[in-house]
Amino acid sequence: MEGWLIPFRGAMRFQLRALRRTPTYLMVLVTIPSYTVIFLALTDQADRPDLFGAAVLAPVLIAMWGVAIWVAGMIVRGDRFLGVLEAAIATPTPYSVVLLARILVVTLAGWVAMAETWLTAWIGFGVVIEIPHPVTFVLTVALTTLAMAATAVIMASAFVLSRVANTFATSASYPFYVLGGVLVPVALLPAWVQPLSRLVFLSWSSDLLRDSLALAPVTNVAGRLAAIAVLTVAGFAVAAWTLGRVLHHVRETGELAFR
């Protein structure tokens, strides 16, 4: 485990430098003001100020998930294009660990979206969102970032396997936004969908983030944070296993560079 920390930190440093030179990693941020306008306009028109917090949080979660998925694909495609994918896979450090570190850096940078939405809400609608439960909010944000990066590694496996995996990456958006209750809480979805939703970490994150913006006390914070943590670990375990299987397959067939 300790042996992985050095390459983990190295991968983070490298990605930070790459991010400075490649702003398209954060492409999704150009859509965030529009999302914010849509959600706030809808809640404002319906005269539902109680939903302003949810309307401002949803674009942030959409941006973060979008960044994580997009960047997972970009990293694998970039490594393949530059001819370093084979070398990266041949090193003793698991590729999943390197990917996690690199995705995490860009996902963290993606929290700029929060400033974007807060500003759009203030300038466009005169809405100022306050955070009555800052500790819960910050802890949820931190765990959610890690969960997103860990889960996005699963998508990276698809990119190793196929050059056209972009299709799947773009498809991994709205089904998750619906199941994850990004704007419409899981409780409003049909009963048969709810157990499935609870397996998606976003459903716990979005509920907890919304609650931390409400004045009422947040209940069962530890339990709900633990649920996100468990799903993060499970997500990364699935990602590492899937990536391991995919890499084993392409090494065996010698097709890594030709996929």
Next chain:
Amino acid sequence: MTPITTARRASRRADLRATLRVIRWAARAGWEDRKALFTWRSWTFGWFLRLVTQVLFFALIGVLLGSEEQVHWLFVGNVVAIAALGTLAVGPDASEERYYGTLPLLVAAPSSPIPVLTGKTLLWMAEAFVTSVLAFVLLAPPLGHPLVFPDQLVLLPVLATVVFANYALGIFMASLVFRAVHLGNTVFNFVFWLMAAICGVNVAVEFFPAAIERLAYVLPLTHGLRAIRGALGQADYAIWAEAGAELLVGAAWLALALMGFAWLAEGGRRDGTLDHAPG
């Protein structure tokens, strides 16, 4: 009829035949491109599922607001928006001609690049139209929106104008991002979500300040969507006048696209940057 007139007509017919031939072959190339990208399974459970859930995501906001009327408004707006999404995407896709190094060949060829790009992306228009119709038919029953056959068939030609107008904007965007291919996806995403925000997809255009409203009317989604809402009885809009306005807006964007390509070709030839794709 003088022999000169006859010769001119024959020449025009030959030109038309040549253009149609270019479109046909380009369409074949576009079909092969699409086949390399999708199988029927990855299209259905990947791309189509994403579009359907996108419509569902926005329609469910109506449930959150506790209004069936809102559910239907959001459903229709977003079904039409996915037709725009599918056709606008020709922008970043077509601009990749430069990335692949085929742009100088396109400019050097005696045919205009427009029939080539039209042919290559013809399938996108058909696909956007079909996905939009399928999403409407699939989601209308669970969302409680009336599905009235054959009355709602009137929506089809209006939807076709929306597809055409957005295609024109997509081609215009291609002509712009040909000079900066790496910005293709960013510009496309920005423009689509701007339209989703201000063109009446989720809230009526009239909700916004006058300046934004004016901008919405020159974007190729507003009028077509108003015509469709009028036909469905969601608002008191004049169906055919709005559909005509949509067609005009589309024609204007197509004219701009032609100018954009002329500027790109001439500028690129003059300064020798035609095959330089930054990014």
